[in-house]
Structure formats: structure tokens, C-alpha cells
Amino acid sequence: MEESSYSNLSTSHLLGSVPAVTNEEKKASYEVPEANMQIFPPNNGSGGGRGRGYQTLEAPTEEFEQQPPNNWSGVFSISSYTQYFNVDTDVVIYRLISSFYPVTGDFFSKIDANPDLYGLIWITTTLVFMLASFGNWATYLMQKHSDGTTSWSFDVGYINAAAVGIYGYAVVVPMAFNFLLQYLGSNASLVRFWCMWGYSFSIFIPTALLLLIPVEILRWIIILIAGSASSCFVALNLKSYIEGANDLKMMVVAAFLLQMALAIFIKVWFFP
Numbered sequence: 001m002e003e004s005s006y007s008n009l010s011t012s013h014l015l016g017s018v019p020a021v022t023n024e025e026k027k028a029s030y031e032v033p034e035a036n037m038q039i040f041p042p043n044n045g046s047g048g049g050r051g052r053g054y055q056t057l058e059a060p061t062e063e064f065e066q067q068p069p070n071n072w073s074g075v076f077s078i079s080s081y082t083q084y085f086n087v088d089t090d091v092v093i094y095r096l097i098s099s100f101y102p103v104t105g106d107f108f109s110k111i112d113a114n115p116d117l118y119g120l121i122w123i124t125t126t127l128v129f130m131l132a133s134f135g136n137w138a139t140y141l142m143q144k145h146s147d148g149t150t151s152w153s154f155d156v157g158y159i160n161a162a163a164v165g166i167y168g169y170a171v172v173v174p175m176a177f178n179f180l181l182q183y184l185g186s187n188a189s190l191v192r193f194w195c196m197w198g199y200s201f202s203i204f205i206p207t208a209l210l211l212l213i214p215v216e217i218l219r220w221i222i223i224l225i226a227g228s229a230s231s232c233f234v235a236l237n238l239k240s241y242i243e244g245a246n247d248l249k250m251m252v253v254a255a256f257l258l259q260m261a262l263a264i265f266i267k268v269w270f271f272p
Contacts, residue, residue: 087116095119099199102233105240107196115191120198124170127201130208131162135270141214161269169262170197177238177251186242196237200230200259204266211271219271227263231256 096119098107135158143152174193181188207226211219235256242248 085116085118087114087118092116092119095199096202099202099233100229102229102236105236107199107233107237108192108241111192111195115189115195117191117194117198119202120170120194123198123201123205124166127204127208128159128162128166130205131166131266131270132159134208134212135162138212138214138271141212158270165262165265165269166201170194170201173197173258177255180251181242181248184248186248192241197234200234203230203233204263208266208270211267219267223263223267223271227260230263231259234259 091114095107095110095116098104098110136154139155140152171194174197175190178188178190178193203226207222210222213219213222235252238255239249239252242251
């Protein structure tokens with residue numbers, strides 16, 4: 001009884017007394033801090049990145065995306081040309097087949113999104129070795145057909161002639177057309193020209209095999225047909241590329257004649 005009476009006494013008048021906690025203060029809200037996702041284990045990075053601790057989970061950045069070179073330093077960087085070799089076998093075969101149908105003239109539309117230098121390098125290299133080997137073989141067959149008593153020796157000069165003629169043509173001619181078209185005010189793309197001219201050589205690969213036939217008139221017929229097909233492929237595609245520019249029609253004629261000159265050079269030099 002005495003203890004309950006003491007608890008009912010008012011203590012607010014006493015000096016230094018602490019007021020009782022009200023219900024409003026007890027109802028004060030408490031906010032839970034927002035959870036932050038973390039990567040486990042810690043992303044220490046490489047080299048000097050040690051000790052960075054746990055990293056927050058963020059969206060991946062595109063800082064490693066390859067950008068085309070915008071200065072002369074990119075010309076001497078191998079990584080600048082990797083995008084022109086980003087093709088698979090199906091794409092290369094499809095473009096090879098397209099080069100055997102010269103009348104369409106739509107090759108630039110097929111390579112516009114992804115022109116490649118893979119075809120240029122491998123087609124020209126294959127053609128160089130086939131001309132050097134088959135040219136010597138054809139010389140051997142012709143010599144044995146005319147006079148089987150004389151000895152025959154392999155002509156190493158065919159390799160040098162094929163390398164200089166094919167590689168030089170594949171590099172210099174597209175560069176010359178690109179320079180002239182840009183000088184005349186027309187839009188031109190050197191990589192697309194290299195790609196188109198590279199695939200134009202593909203028809204000469206099976207032609208080199210057919211030129212082993214030891215019949216001279218038949219050889220001329222074969223090389224003229226192959227040269228005409230390759231020349232039409234280059235001329236029609238170049239015409240569609242510069243369509244609308246009437247003053248540049250002579251460029252198409254020049255491309256046709258140069259391609260025919262290449263075909264005649266192959267016949268005269270390697271399969272005489």
C-alpha cells in the first residue's frame with residue numbers, strides 16, 4: 001500500500017527531474033537504410049587495382065568498344081583493322097558466289113554493312129601460288145607435247161611475276177580509283193574498293209586450272225570469257241556505286257579495260 005502511494009506522487013516540481021517519455025516520442029519512425037548489392041568476391045582488379053575492396057553492382061560500361069581510328073596513329077595499329085576480318089566462312093562463300101554473277105551489280109549493297117579484307121588477302125595469295133605453279137606446269141605440258149626429248153626446269157621467276165603483278169594490281173588500282181573519285185568530288189571508300197576488287201579475282205582461280213589444257217585457241221577462249229566476267233563484275237558494281245554522275249562514266253570504262261588487261265597479262269605471261 002505504501003509503495004503504490006509513493007508511485008502516485010507528482011515529481012514534475014522537483015529540480016533536475018527528467019520528464020517521462022510520451023507515447024508520441026515512442027512512435028518515432030525508424031527508417032531502414034537501403035541495402036546496397038555488392039559483388040562477391042571482391043573485385044581487386046589487376047596490377048595497381050588491389051585493395052579496392054567490394055564493388056557495387058552497376059551496369060556494364062562500353063569503354064572497351066572499338067572505335068575507328070581518327071588519326072594517323074591508327075593506320076599503324078593492327079587493332080584498327082580487326083573489324084575488316086570479322087567475317088565467317090558462310091559470308092565469304094556467299095560473296096565468292098556473288099562474284100561469279102557479274103550482271104547483278106549489287107555487290108556493294110551486300111558488303112556495305114561489313115566490308116572485309118579477308119577475301120582480298122586470301123584470294124590474291126591463292127591466285128599468286130596457282131599462277132606460279134600452274135604456269136610452270138602448263139609450260140611443262142606444252143614442251144612435252146611439242147618435243148619430249150628436251151629437258152625442262154622450273155622457272156622461279158613466275159613466283160616473282162605473279163606476286164608483283166597480282167598484289168600490285170590489287171592494291172594500287174583500287175587506291176587510284178579512290179583517289180580520282182574523291183578528287184572529282186564523288187564519295188568513295190577505299191576499303192570497299194579493295195573488297196570488291198579482291199573478290200573480282202576469284203574467277204581467275206578456276207581459270208588457272210582450265211588453262212592447263214594444251215590447246216592454244218581454247219586457252220584464249222577461256223581467258224577471254226573469264227576476263228570479260230571479271231571486268232563486267234568490276235564495271236557494273238562501280239557504275240552502281242557512282243550512279244548519277246554522268247561525268248564519271250569514263251571511270252567505268254577504264255575499270256573494264258584494266259581488268260581485261262589483267263586477264264591478258266595472266267595468259268601471255270604464265271600460259272604462253
